[in-house]
Amino acid sequence: MQPAVALVTGLAALSSVADAFWRLPCRGTSGLARIDPLIDPGEPSSHAHIVHGSSGFSMSSDASALLAGDCTSCGVRQDKSAYWAPALYFIDEDGDAEMVDEVGGLLAYYLLYGEGVEAFPEGFRMIAGDPFIRSFDWPIPDPPKSEWTGAQASQKALAQKALGFNCLNYAETPEPSLGRHFLPNKTFLDEHCTDGVRFELMFPSCWNGKDTDAEDHKSHMAYPSLVMDGTCPEGYETRVVSLFFETIWNTYAFKDRNGYFALSNGDPTGFGYHGDFMHGWESGVLEQAVKQCTNPSGMVEDCPVFELQTEIEQLLCNFDMPDILKSEDLKKCKGGLPNDILVEWGPEYAFPIKYANGKQPTSAKGVPDSSASAEPIIDLGSLAGHVMVETSASSSSSSTSSTPTWTPTPVTSYVEGAVTQQVVYVEQEIVVLVDGQGNPLGTQTGGLETVSTSYSTTTEVVETVVTIPTAPPKKHHGHKRHGHGHVH
Numbered sequence: 001m002q003p004a005v006a007l008v009t010g011l012a013a014l015s016s017v018a019d020a021f022w023r024l025p026c027r028g029t030s031g032l033a034r035i036d037p038l039i040d041p042g043e044p045s046s047h048a049h050i051v052h053g054s055s056g057f058s059m060s061s062d063a064s065a066l067l068a069g070d071c072t073s074c075g076v077r078q079d080k081s082a083y084w085a086p087a088l089y090f091i092d093e094d095g096d097a098e099m100v101d102e103v104g105g106l107l108a109y110y111l112l113y114g115e116g117v118e119a120f121p122e123g124f125r126m127i128a129g130d131p132f133i134r135s136f137d138w139p140i141p142d143p144p145k146s147e148w149t150g151a152q153a154s155q156k157a158l159a160q161k162a163l164g165f166n167c168l169n170y171a172e173t174p175e176p177s178l179g180r181h182f183l184p185n186k187t188f189l190d191e192h193c194t195d196g197v198r199f200e201l202m203f204p205s206c207w208n209g210k211d212t213d214a215e216d217h218k219s220h221m222a223y224p225s226l227v228m229d230g231t232c233p234e235g236y237e238t239r240v241v242s243l244f245f246e247t248i249w250n251t252y253a254f255k256d257r258n259g260y261f262a263l264s265n266g267d268p269t270g271f272g273y274h275g276d277f278m279h280g281w282e283s284g285v286l287e288q289a290v291k292q293c294t295n296p297s298g299m300v301e302d303c304p305v306f307e308l309q310t311e312i313e314q315l316l317c318n319f320d321m322p323d324i325l326k327s328e329d330l331k332k333c334k335g336g337l338p339n340d341i342l343v344e345w346g347p348e349y350a351f352p353i354k355y356a357n358g359k360q361p362t363s364a365k366g367v368p369d370s371s372a373s374a375e376p377i378i379d380l381g382s383l384a385g386h387v388m389v390e391t392s393a394s395s396s397s398s399s400t401s402s403t404p405t406w407t408p409t410p411v412t413s414y415v416e417g418a419v420t421q422q423v424v425y426v427e428q429e430i431v432v433l434v435d436g437q438g439n440p441l442g443t444q445t446g447g448l449e450t451v452s453t454s455y456s457t458t459t460e461v462v463e464t465v466v467t468i469p470t471a472p473p474k475k476h477h478g479h480k481r482h483g484h485g486h487v488h
């Protein structure tokens with residue numbers, strides 16, 4: 001028998017159950033390299049990235065190069081896009097760095113939120129997140145979305161709320177997606193996150209309707225008022241597909257060693273997590289998928305538009321490493337992070353990039369987001385002392401607790417077969433139970449005013465080639481069915 005292997009996937013839907021989506025698996029990593037064709041075209045980038053998608057990825061790739069790639073490390077053959085983000089490292093007592101395993105690859109959610117959702121235009125690319133940010137002075141957890149006004153609703157605040165670090169413990173109730181916007185410290189990860197940590201990144205989905213890119217690779221796009229949904233700001237009224245990355249990192253493998261975790265961009269806080277996307281779908285396919293892939297299961301198998309490929313094919317697809325980077329070992333690095341990037345704890349904005357040993361940057365043009373700074377977004381006043389304290393998700397923004405608890409009061413349903421659990425959180429006032437196809441099975445209300453927005457979490461057991469320590473999800477009573485999330 002295969003060892004029990006669980007891969008938990010996070011985000012599912014939905015501000016209403018009508019929102020369709022598909023979850024594109026990228027089980028393979030097309031490469032791990034100091035390459036970033038958006039920020040550092042034609043030369044090595046300052047920090048290491050873990051890359052998924054087309055084998056046409058290179059230091060100078062554009063859409064046509066991606067499309068010319070002969071394979072993809074993702075599950076749909078017609079998608080030659082590239083998806084990349086910094087890798088996570090463990091830094092030990094001697095200062096040596098070791099990459100943490102990314103478990104099961106990347107999941108790229110294509111969420112069809114909002115009215116009149118369009119496919120990305122040809123040649124489209126964008127970046128979410130800012131590698132140099134090291135602080136986000138904000139109540140933890142987020143106040144209810146109905147209170148997101150003023151500075152809380154600024155693009156800068158929304159961009160930070162678009163980052164999530166989900167503590168995974170499959171024996172416990174899952175945390176909501178995008179519920180925590182910083183990387184928990186190692187003590188916390190060792191104690192609570194026995195199945196690792198899931199990085200989540202929501203990309204902006206409001207487009208200015210004309211530019212396929214911008215100098216900073218961001219300003220052609222904006223977040224809707226509630227990060228995942230809500231309304232688009234003026235000038236960015238064209239709603240495109242909402243892209244959401246999930247990757248799982250096996251931090252628990254390091255539980256018996258002293259040290260700490262940091263992103264390859266020298267960020268131990270998580271506030272500087274970011275990701276890049278370069279559109280490389282074959283012409284017309286994404287447009288067709290936006291129209292036709294509306295099965296609420298979110299499974300790519302359920303969309304007739306897609307030509308699927310096996311997990312093995314995904315795992316075998318790699319891009320060519322340029323000669324200049326061939327000798328770099330990015331898995332184990334003596335003396336610190338790859339390229340000697342210094343770890344910067346903040347809270348100051350970490351630009352320009354600092355290197356260990358007085359090394360001069362070889363590249364790293366890394367243009368900072370001009371709107372970003374280390375200035376607090378809001379004066380927290382009396383909340384200031386509580387910034388790193390987690391409180392119950394159902395408490396108000398002003399109440400804090402010294403005991404980290406995360407109790408989003410979910411209703412769960414279990415299905416025998418592939419989909420074992422699906423939990424939907426709709427802020428704290430109303431909890432909606434849905435089945436594997438997104439059909440509502442019932443609601444539970446807390447008597448407060450109804451908030452129409454929601455977080456949701458899907459737990460799915462699938463086979464993957466990587467084994468991590470895991471406990472099976474606790475079986476509760478609940479709605480039991482057979483099969484893979486299909487209603488019989």
Ligand SMILES: *[C@@H]1O[C@H](CO)[C@@H](O)[C@H](O)[C@H]1NC(C)=O
Pocket residue numbers: 184185186187188388389390404
């Ligand atoms: C780690 O984080 C927890 C919870 O946020 C906090 O209580 C604890 O003091 C932190 N430990 C260290 C060593 O920073």
